[in-house]
Amino acid sequence: MDSAPNIERPARDERLLILIARTEESFDPLVTALLDANIQGATVLESRGLGTIIRSEMPIFAGLAALLPQSTGNRVVLSIATRAQIDELMRFLSQLPIERRPIAVTLPLETVMGLGL
Amino acid sequence: MLNEFLNPKLVQRLDPSPEINAFIRSVCQEVSADVGLAETTLEQAFLARMRSGAVSTPEGVAFLHAVVVGAKQTVVGCCVMPKGLLLDYTNPPADIIFTLVGNSATPWQHVRLLARLSRIASDAETRKRLKSAATGADLLAALLEEDKRHG
Numbered sequence: 001m002d003s004a005p006n007i008e009r010p011a012r013d014e015r016l017l018i019l020i021a022r023t024e025e026s027f028d029p030l031v032t033a034l035l036d037a038n039i040q041g042a043t044v045l046e047s048r049g050l051g052t053i054i055r056s057e058m059p060i061f062a063g064l065a066a067l068l069p070q071s072t073g074n075r076v077v078l079s080i081a082t083r084a085q086i087d088e089l090m091r092f093l094s095q096l097p098i099e100r101r102p103i104a105v106t107l108p109l110e111t112v113m114g115l116g117l
Numbered sequence: 118m119l120n121e122f123l124n125p126k127l128v129q130r131l132d133p134s135p136e137i138n139a140f141i142r143s144v145c146q147e148v149s150a151d152v153g154l155a156e157t158t159l160e161q162a163f164l165a166r167m168r169s170g171a172v173s174t175p176e177g178v179a180f181l182h183a184v185v186v187g188a189k190q191t192v193v194g195c196c197v198m199p200k201g202l203l204l205d206y207t208n209p210p211a212d213i214i215f216t217l218v219g220n221s222a223t224p225w226q227h228v229r230l231l232a233r234l235s236r237i238a239s240d241a242e243t244r245k246r247l248k249s250a251a252t253g254a255d256l257l258a259a260l261l262e263e264d265k266r267h268g
Contacts, residue, residue, distance in 0.1 A: 029239060035232035036267075040225055092236065095267065 010109040015086055019077040020047070020103040027075050030093070030102050034077070037089040042079035049074075077102075080115065118233055119193060119264040124151060127194020127216060128260065129253040134198040134210075141181070144194060144216050152218055153189040159218060171205045178238040179204050179211035184227050188220040193230060195260055197248055213238060213247055237263045 017039075021027040034042060081089070086106055093101055126147050135143070145159040152159070162183035166172065173179035181204065194216040201210025215234045219227035237243055243263050250256035 029236070032232040032235045032239070035228055036236055038225070038229055092267070 007111045007113050008115070010080070010112045011082070013083040014080055014109050014112075015083060015106040016109055017042075017077070017079045017081050017086060017089075018105040018107070019079075020049075021075045021077070022049070022102065023074050023100075026096075026100040026102060029096055029100055030077065033089055033092040033096075034079070036092060037081075037085050039079055039081045039085050039089065042077050045076040045078070047074065047076045080109065080112065118230075118268055120261055122191050122193040122230065123257065123260065124148070124192050124194055125253070125257055127192070128196070128257040129194075130197045130199075130250060130256055132199050134200045134202045137202060137204065140196075140202065140214075144181075147194075148192050148216075148218050151190060151192045152185070152220075154185060154187060158185060159183065162218075167204065171207050173204045173208040173211040174238075175208050176238070176241075176244065177201065177209055177212045178244065179214040180217065180231060180234060181214060182217035182219070182227070182231065184219050184221040184224060186221045188218055191217070191219040191223070191226060191230065193217050193234070195247070195256060197250060197256055199248070213244060233264070233267065236267050 019030060019034075021030050090104065093104060124147065127144060131140075134140075141160055141163050142156070145156040145163070148159055149156045162185045163181060166181070166183050172181050179202070196214045196216070198212050198214065201212045202214060203210045204214075215238070217227070217230060217234070219230070237260075238247075243266075246259050246263070247256060250259050
């Protein structure tokens with residue numbers, strides 16, 4: 001029988017961090033805030049928000065473009081961070097003008113694999 | 118955060134602006150003893166950084182920095198030059214110039230400090246406050262105050 005996979009229990013205060021920069025301009029301050037909060041690893045995904053998809057790919061919504069946000073969901077950042085790092089990050093992000101703040105979500109972690117390589 | 122690393126002698130208001138090589142040499146002279154490295158080593162590290170890409174931003178802020186093997190400590194400085202200093206040709210002359218030397222063994226500390234300086238300098242009102250400092254001592258006080266606000 002195969003040995004157990006290398007699944008680790010995360011440290012108790014670690015969280016999954018999901019951040020969504022809405023625009024290109026809001027991404028730079030997000031990155032500097034992450035680094036300043038000493039979050040040293042993250043995955044960045046190019047993304048598009050629902051509004052952008054509706055605007056560009058769904059003809060039945062034509063004519064509503066003016067009612068939809070110009071740009072949404074520009075990039076998604078995924079990371080695992082401690083509560084202290086997240087608290088610091090949130091404090092930094094809350095200092096940004098509201099239109100440059102990302103959407104931010106944290107979730108508890110059950111198991112992790114492949115970190116620290 | 119910054120107060121651990123700022124060398125007050127590197128926090129200055131310079132008017133008129135010095136010639137670029139003279140400025141880099143003066144920074145290296147001041148930093149040399151702090152980091153325990155020869156001035157020429159530091160000068161070469163700064164020049165190598167400048168050759169590798171732009172060090173200034175369209176907002177007129179420059180981050181002249183180098184990570185050097187064997188640096189005993191990290192040192193940060195900040196100069197305000199009302200007449201500006203042209204550090205690369207892709208951006209206008211910089212009137213706020215941060216200088217930073219760190220140890221290559223602690224790259225994340227360097228990155229984190231650059232991120233903090235970038236956060237401070239990205240705010241137009243903050244830049245205005247820093248540029249209005251009349252003396253080096255005023256600039257140091259303003260910088261520490263901004264660091265507190267951004268920390």
